[in-house]
Amino acid sequence: MKPSQRLFIKSALNQGAKLRLDADQAHYLINVLRMPVGSEILVFNGKDGEWSAELVSVSKRGGELFCLKQTRAQDIVPELWLAFAPVKGDRVDYIVEKATELGACVIIPIITERTIVRKVNHERLLARCIEAAEQCGRLSVPEVFPPLPLSAFYDQREDDALILFADEAGDNMTIAQSLGEAKPPIVILLTGPEGGFTPLEREKLRGCEHVRPVSLGPRILRADTATFAGLALVQSVWGDWT
Ligand code: SAM
Numbered sequence: 001m002k003p004s005q006r007l008f009i010k011s012a013l014n015q016g017a018k019l020r021l022d023a024d025q026a027h028y029l030i031n032v033l034r035m036p037v038g039s040e041i042l043v044f045n046g047k048d049g050e051w052s053a054e055l056v057s058v059s060k061r062g063g064e065l066f067c068l069k070q071t072r073a074q075d076i077v078p079e080l081w082l083a084f085a086p087v088k089g090d091r092v093d094y095i096v097e098k099a100t101e102l103g104a105c106v107i108i109p110i111i112t113e114r115t116i117v118r119k120v121n122h123e124r125l126l127a128r129c130i131e132a133a134e135q136c137g138r139l140s141v142p143e144v145f146p147p148l149p150l151s152a153f154y155d156q157r158e159d160d161a162l163i164l165f166a167d168e169a170g171d172n173m174t175i176a177q178s179l180g181e182a183k184p185p186i187v188i189l190l191t192g193p194e195g196g197f198t199p200l201e202r203e204k205l206r207g208c209e210h211v212r213p214v215s216l217g218p219r220i221l222r223a224d225t226a227t228f229a230g231l232a233l234v235q236s237v238w239g240d241w242t
Contacts, residue, residue, distance in 0.1 A: 003040040003052060005033050006134045008141055013048035013067055018056075021063035030058055042071060044133075046140040049074040075139055078239040079186040081106040081161070083153060084227050085193035086117040091224045096125045098224075100132035100142050102231040103239055109147040114195035120147055150201060153190075154208055161186035164234065165205045166226050167213035168196060175233040178212040187238055189230040194223050 029035045044050045050072040053065040082104045086092045109120050133141045162184035235241040
């Protein structure tokens with residue numbers, strides 16, 4: 001029977017590979033999953049697909065897995081990026097966790113004029129993404145960028161990316177309408193902070209060629225809700241849910 005537990009491993013995965021476990025991973029297997037030596041686990045690294053591996057040794061300081069066979073070939077996730085203004089408290093962790101489950105491949109915290117939280121704990125966010133990827137069955141972990149000022153974000157924009165600017169003011173197209181005609185190779189969902197975008201930020205964004213202001217419905221969503229709703233809507237018409 002195929003093992004169900006999954007672990008993200010940074011090393012190369014191939015038949016017979018010996019995979020080192022660090023102390024945190026060993027702790028997870030011993031104390032959380034209570035895995036005895038000899039049991040099997042699924043491992044993935046974002047490049048070589050998913051493999052079954054046997055736990056050959058484990059202690060508080062670390063351990064070793066032995067790579068057995070590939071269980072799933074590596075998939076390519078759609079280039080769906082989330083550029084979001086961080087919010088207060090642990091809702092930022094929740095946003096990156098849900099963005100991972102919803103299939104985002106790049107996550108960029110964006111600092112806008114009204115963003116209250118201007119620093120994020122990059123290591124903690126990445127750890128949350130890894131946990132979410134292990135849980136939801138993904139074969140990759142999103143890339144989490146350091147925080148970027150809004151102006152730098154659209155200046156450094158990827159050339160063939162379409163930015164869906166979640167703009168709660170004004171009557172805008174839906175995400176389905178904005179993705180109806182164009183099938184861009186990269187779609188970036190941009191959402192604002194609790195206080196929204198300033199009029200000047202909105203004017204600059206709406207003036208950019210690769211930016212489409214989109215509506216997320218008739219009600220004002222909380223900043224975190226907007227990220228979940230927006231990603232789900234993109235996936236349902238453009239990404240890997242179709
Ligand atoms: N300006 C909002 C207000 O009047 O309360 C506050 C911003 S809202 C809490 C946070 C962000 O979620 C917005 O900047 C926008 O990106 C997104 N958002 C919320 N509701 C939306 C909607 N109905 N359509 C498009 N974007 C929305």
